[in-house]
Amino acid sequence: MAVACVAAALTGCASPAPAAPEDDGRPLVLATFTVIADIAREVAGDAARVESLTRVGVEVHDYEPTPGDLVRTEGADLVVTNGMGIDDWLLTLVERADAPHVVLSDVVDPIPIETGHYAGNPNAHAWVSPAEGARYVEALRVAIGDLVPAERDAIDARAAAVTAALEAEGERLREGVERLPEQHRVLVTCEGAFSYLARDAGLAEASLWPVNAGGQGTPQSIAAVAGVVAETRVPTVFCESTTHPGTQQQIARNAGVRFDGGLHVDSLSEPDGPAPTYLALIAHDIDIILEGLGA
Structure with a gap:
């Protein structure tokens, strides 16, 4: 019923979302775009199934969610967004979902945009910095560890490895x-x-x-x-x-x-x-x- 109620509003103007893999019994971590989905995938390993709502190459800022995105969001066990405006298009879907929602940029001290129509708003692209990317990893370590507590030790180890790699890249x-x-x-x-x-x-x-x-x-x-x-x-x-x-x-x-x-x-x-x-x-x-x- 929920899909029918919003299908008219959620038009298919955007590029089609990736086809959802079949449920394999693991909890589903659903991220808004491919970059943060992969960070979550690196941290989760085999403990969870991680998917991105958008495909490779899709412009994230003005993406328009589809009825299929609503179905996938309602079926998620954890929803991951960047926040700071870049993927706010998912917020109306998240409000309908029962899953926990982690906003990765909540751990960031934002840099404001200085010019143009968006002046004063936070720059959303924190993950491009290795140092800020490590903050994302830590937020996901906690969120995915809470989702799959039996796998917490392995999740912690993977997060530590990704953080070390990011620190090395930052130094380089x-x-x-x-x-x-x-x-x-x-x-x-x-x-x-x-x-x-x-x-x-x-x-x-x-x-x-x-x-x-x-x-x-x-x-x-x-x-x-x-x-x-x-x-x-x-x-x-x-x-x-x-x-x-x-x-x-x-x-x-x-x-x-x-x-x-x-x-x-x-x-x-x-x-x-x-x-x-x-x-x-x-x-x-x-x-x-x-x-x-x-x-």
């Missing part, structure tokens, strides 16, 4: 940034999704727009980014895999610098791509940033 990033000329310690991206990583690594940040859902940049923001590139002569400007790169490519051409559109933020890649897991995403982005900036 900081050491690489320290090798850069100070003038080139600037991360120029399309979406302002790297504020937490930039802060933790000692990088300045410039972006064309603060949130993908907010548009493709204003004349003022485009001019500002072009000015930063001209002043600093950074070797490379970047874009994220789920954004439109045309404006950034033009800035790169005008300035005579490289363009790299391979950063992954809101979505993992396909299994044969460069970021099929969360840890691979972190390592891949750090590789691209350090290589692009000349470390």
Whole structure:
């Protein structure tokens, strides 16, 4: 009955959700998008079945949930969202579910967005920083351990291993940034999704727009980014895999610098791509940033 009541409101405008695997008896942990689903999967191991509502490559900010998403949410044993606005589209579904709900960004000291329509709102992309990603791991360690207490020791061990890997990546990033000329310690991206990583690594940040859902940049923001590139002569400007790169490519051409559109933020890649897991995403982005900036 619940599905029938909301089916008209939950249209199929969004990309189809992944097909739900058959129930194998384990508790279901349902996450809003592929990145946080994989963090949960790394922590849970075989103790739970972990699924993502959205597919690889889907733009998360303006996703529109479907009736099938409601069915899956009502069948979950634990619902995992990022929070801070990026996946608020799930909140109306969560309200109908009996499952516990963990909001991963509740453990984050938020960095506010400074410009544009979203100014003053928190930047939602904390997981891009290895240090903040480790906070997500800890929140999931507790939540999944509470869900499957008989597996708590194994869950704790997996969480510790993921945290150690993230700490190593964070150290690699900081050491690489320290090798850069100070003038080139600037991360120029399309979406302002790297504020937490930039802060933790000692990088300045410039972006064309603060949130993908907010548009493709204003004349003022485009001019500002072009000015930063001209002043600093950074070797490379970047874009994220789920954004439109045309404006950034033009800035790169005008300035005579490289363009790299391979950063992954809101979505993992396909299994044969460069970021099929969360840890691979972190390592891949750090590789691209350090290589692009000349470390």
